[in-house]
Ligand SMILES: Nc1ncnc2c1ncn2[C@@H]1O[C@H](COP(=O)(O)OP(=O)(O)OP(=O)(O)O)[C@@H](O)[C@H]1O
């Protein structure tokens with residue numbers, strides 16, 4: 320008996336040691352990946368602090384000699400950075416709001432109603448995702464031209480929204496499918512209209528899907544370059560990606576400004592993600608039905 | 611309060627499934643009516659049509675005196691308890707119950723009063739601030755009931771509300787719903803596939819099969835005078851025994867079993883009700899309690915049969931004995947004093963005064 324106790328004791332110790340080694344290894348791995356991800360960002364940060372416009376440097380210092388926030392000052396004071404920021408925000412906000420409004424309702428229709436052409440419309444949405452975006456550039460450009468939407472916010476908003484929508488609609492539909500029908504029926508008996516049941520019961524429960532839709536729409540608009548470059552020609556309408564590209568000239572690129580701008584561009588995206596991520600929770604419908 | 615009347619109601623789903631066919635039910639004000647039948651017989655469909663969740667293909671539905679066919683659910687003044695509870699998972703128990711009242715713009719103090727009262731009745735006061743996911747199945751069921759009763763609707767609809775609970779909980783909730791009915795004095799329509807629930811709770815029972823109403827009546831009426839073979843077999847546990855055979859006439863009427871070597875004299879009381887059945891193929895139905903061993907026959911019963919016990923199921927106060935006679939299974943319900951071992955041969959007497967006869971083809975009752 321004693322003997323057995325002892326061996327299991329040892330075994331336990333060994334297991335403990337093993338799991339420690341494994342977690343140590345995992346931590347090293349995770350730290351490694353983090354560094355891989357962080358290094359370029361730190362590098363960009365370092366460039367933005369460097370005096371002059373030196374892209375390459377032999378120094379490995381994170382804070383370079385003679386570091387200053389000069390580039391940031393110039394960015395705000397002497398370039399239309401804030402205007403571009405405003406343009407981008409406006410466009411991204413419009414795309415996000417339209418995207419969420421359309422995807423949440425269209426997804427609901429696909430999930431709950433049985434109408435003629437439902438299946439083919441779903442497949443149709445999927446098919447649009449199979450073409451590379453650059454291939455759509457020309458036809459889209461021609462359409463915008465005919466609609467007189469070239470060189471306007473609305474032009475890019477329309478294109479971004481329609482690019483983001485198919486994925487968002489599918490995504491919303493898939494999520495609605497997991498929300499039991501009887502919840503809405505119960506709400507309708509309790510006194511809601513169909514719309515009321517959608518707004519009070521289904522939408523709150525679909526929060527995670529709405530967040531994904533919002534983030535996806537936002538990112539589609541926020542970081543897009545190619546379409547914007549074709550559609551927006553007036554510098555005063557430029558979005559951030561277009562604006563940043565201006566710092567790159569054939570002879571002398573203003574690397575400091577470029578780097579500072581890129582870092583600032585990523586701030587809203589990160590912030591939005593952090594804010595919205597608290598709604599990205601699973602198991603919202605838990606406890607509603609027994610099935 | 612109001613009654614509910616279905617008149618010639620038919621439901622045909624997309625795809626042609628006829629889930630309810632010419633259903634006529636008249637539920638009186640304050641009555642507790644149970645819809646019962648095997649799975650897929652259309653009970654839920656009928657209930658959902660009353661609730662307004664399913665369109666009525668044909669026929670008319672009245673709640674009170676008002677034609678309801680095209681009235682949306684929210685304006686029907688009904689409450690429904692779903693089989694799966696359908697609680698709003700993002701709301702607390704309190705808000706789940708208050709939801710319908712808020713939508714109807716009740717003043718806050720009244721909402722609080724009603725929610726507290728319902729919580730009191732159902733014993734869920736302590737959980738009011740919890741979310742549904744932090745409740746047990748029984749507690750969720752109570753919340754679902756609470757959500758219905760706070761609204762004080764004209765009509766309550768229940769769709770198998772107890773089927774997700776364990777046996778003990780089910781019996782307890784059954785009694786509670788019955789009490790609730792007395793207390794609220796409301797019209798209730800209750801769907802179940804469990805005939806024990808139907809028998810114990812219903813003022814009247816509607817038996818359905820394949821979308822067709824088979825019989826409507828009080829529990830005892832259905833038990834004692836089933837209108838057809840289906841109702842006879844459905845109501846009562848263990849189910850009624852059926853023997854296929856033929857009515858013959860010698861100096862008196864008697865029933866001759868087709869397979870089982872049965873020859874049962876038809877008692878004088880029934881003779882008058884079985885006119886012109888001589889020579890006809892019929893089913894004879896006999897409830898398990900009317901097949902008794904010698905000790906209980908008290909010498910009054912004459913038709914008997916020697917049967918070998920296959921299984922005996924002691925239930926405490928009584929024993930179910932299962933026999934096999936030819937291809938015909940027979941079950942008898944006897945007092946616990948007799949507990950024969952399987953394999954024992956018993957002489958069982960048939961109390962034919964309680965026999966039911968059904969037409970072989972139409973399966974309708976003839977006596
Ligand atoms: N939405 C629907 N579309 C097509 N057919 C349906 C639909 N809902 C139910 N049915 C069919 O209608 C018939 C009756 O269904 P219903 O749900 O009313 O049965 P039920 O008596 O409630 O059964 P259970 O006891 O299993 O709940 C079944 O044959 C079912 O397959």
Ligand SMILES: [Mg+2]
Nearest residue numbers: 653654655769
């Ligand atoms: Mg059902």
